[in-house]
Amino acid sequence: QVQLVESGGGLVQAGGSLRLSCAASGRTFNSMGWFRQAPGKEREFVAIISRIPDSTIYADSVKGRFVISRDNAKNTLYLQMNSLKPEDTAVYYCAARRTIGTMTASLDYDYWGQGTQVTVSS
Numbered sequence: 001q002v003q004l005v006e007s008g009g010g011l012v013q014a015g016g017s018l019r020l021s022c023a024a025s026g027r028t029f030n031s032m033g034w035f036r037q038a039p040g041k042e043r044e045f046v047a048i049i050s051r052i053p054d055s056t057i058y059a060d061s062v063k064g065r066f067v068i069s070r071d072n073a074k075n076t077l078y079l080q081m082n083s084l085k086p087e088d089t090a091v092y093y094c095a096a097r098r099t100i101g102t103m104t105a106s107l108d109y110d111y112w113g114q115g116t117q118v119t120v121s122s
Contacts, residue, residue, distance in 0.1 A: 002026040009116030022077040022094030029096040032077045036090035045104045084120045091115040
């Protein structure tokens with residue numbers, strides 16, 4: 001049974017940091033990524049990491065502040081979020097797909113976590 005379990009969300013002051021984790025089980029995945037959705041907005045791409053090709057891609061809004069990483073032995077995905085801004089406030093979702101390729105659209109991902117709330121106060 002495929003399962004993605006997220007942790008690490010919470011409330012933080014602007015300029016602070018959080019690290020999100022996503023523990024995967026039941027499958028191995030070629031690509032894993034993070035998406036977020038703020039109230040009244042569409043779900044948007046944040047960052048992805050893939051094995052084939054070996055690459056990472058970041059949204060322009062988080063480039064230089066967020067770092068995505070993956071521990072293959074633990075089958076766990078991470079998102080280190082630094083210099084957080086109020087506009088980063090959203091529900092963050094972990095997503096995964098098995099097939100080869102680097103995709104940034106949410107519709108390309110087959111498996112999803114439950115989402116974790118990140119709130120950045122000013």
